[in-house]
Amino acid sequence: MKQSSFFDVPPAPDAGLFGYEYDPDHSLVVVIGVPWEPTVSYGRGTSQTPRALVPASHQLDLFDPLVNGSFGACVGMLPLNPNWLELNDQCCGKAAPIVAAGGVISDDLQSDLAFINACSEQLNRELKAEVTALLDTGKVVGILGGDHSSPYGSILAHFDRYPRMGVLHIDAHADLRVAYEGFLHSHASIMYNLIHEIPELSRLVSVGIRDYSEDEFRIAENHPSIRTYYDRDLKRQSYRGRTWDDVCREICDQLPTDVYVSFDVDGLNQQYCPHTGTPVPGGLSYGEAIHLLESVVHSGKRIIGFDLVEVVPNLSCPTDEWDLNVGARLLHKLCCLAYVSRR
Numbered sequence: 400m401k402q403s404s405f406f407d408v409p410p411a412p413d414a415g416l417f418g419y420e421y422d423p424d425h426s427l428v429v430v431i432g433v434p435w436e437p438t439v440s441y442g443r444g445t446s447q448t449p450r451a452l453v454p455a456s457h458q459l460d461l462f463d464p465l466v467n468g469s470f471g472a473c474v475g476m477l478p479l480n481p482n483w484l485e486l487n488d489q490c491c492g493k494a495a496p497i498v499a500a501g502g503v504i505s506d507d508l509q510s511d512l513a514f515i516n517a518c519s520e521q522l523n524r525e526l527k528a529e530v531t532a533l534l535d536t537g538k539v540v541g542i543l544g545g546d547h548s549s550p551y552g553s554i555l556a557h558f559d560r561y562p563r564m565g566v567l568h569i570d571a572h573a574d575l576r577v578a579y580e581g582f583l584h585s586h587a588s589i590m591y592n593l594i595h596e597i598p599e600l601s602r603l604v605s606v607g608i609r610d611y612s613e614d615e616f617r618i619a620e621n622h623p624s625i626r627t628y629y630d631r632d633l634k635r636q637s638y639r640g641r642t643w644d645d646v647c648r649e650i651c652d653q654l655p656t657d658v659y660v661s662f663d664v665d666g667l668n669q670q671y672c673p674h675t676g677t678p679v680p681g682g683l684s685y686g687e688a689i690h691l692l693e694s695v696v697h698s699g700k701r702i703i704g705f706d707l708v709e710v711v712p713n714l715s716c717p718t719d720e721w722d723l724n725v726g727a728r729l730l731h732k733l734c735c736l737a738y739v740s741r742r
């Protein structure tokens with residue numbers, strides 16, 4: 400199913416992401432949906448997004464000035480892995496009492512916790528293998544979560560391919576917690592796990608951070624690879640007259656040439672993600688986030704891979720597509736920038 404270039408006809412309701420189907424010969428940018436949220440600690444629903452965002456993406460106009468063309472036929476999303484859907488359902492059922500216990504794991508919860516941790520490791524292993532195979536054929540790969548634990552295997556696969564890469568991490572949260580609530584691969588632990596699994600990671604630049612523990616603050620301040628742009632500092636600089644463009648130049652200067660973008664939608668102000676699971680006041684505007692991402696490419700760096708996580712549809716009112724609309728636009732922009740980076 401192709402979007403028509405000549406008529407303003409929307410894609411069929413069952414068409415793929417942005418109206419296109421995955422085609423191994425023509426899809427240069429491949430999106431993998433990871434419907435995963437066992438470790439979500441507050442509002443749920445992000446595992447629905449890989450399925451729900453696809454029809455919402457049909458609303459977009461696909462012209463992008465950076466691509467200088469209608470960008471869509473080069474993107475394809477793989478069918479959702481039915482085993483991951485099944486594993487997520489099993490794990491979410493077992494996780495609920497653990498989350499409710501606030502991480503105080505009684506003996507009768509230990510086996511369920513071990514099961515969830517094993518499933519997280521299975522997902523990471525399988526995703527890493529799948530992404531590695533796609534990178535081997537020259538594809539650019541983006542992950543659509545799911546919670547912020549879902550892209551872990553993909554980040555590891557990208558590091559194997561691009562060992563000098565740095566990570567640009569947009570988020571309200573530092574995600575430097577150690578096994579939050581007992582989950583080794585918690586959505587709140589992904590950056591902690593990353594810097595420990597890859598001590599040679601050259602740079603982790605986190606932007607928009609405004610909800611973090613003292614331990615996370617100490618880790619961020621003391622780790623030689625981490626640079627954190629706290630939301631309160633960004634706001635103060637803005638109030639004192641520093642331009643966002645100037646801040647973006649500084650952030651880009653902190654990054655190596657190869658940049659992996661990990662974008663938690665709650666890094667944005669909640670007006671752009673009203674149903675995300677762990678909202679925090681403050682955050683980037685949509686325009687600031689887009690300018691930052693475009694600045695990475697304009698500064699001569701390459702976005703070599705990405706993930707978009709923690710987008711949550713309005714489950715109580717499915718006709719309200721705002722969260723998905725914003726998510727689809729962010730995903731499209733990330734696909735465009737990764738595609739432009741590839742040339």
Ligand SMILES: [Mn+2]
Pocket residue numbers: 547570571572663665666677709
């Ligand atoms: Mn977050």
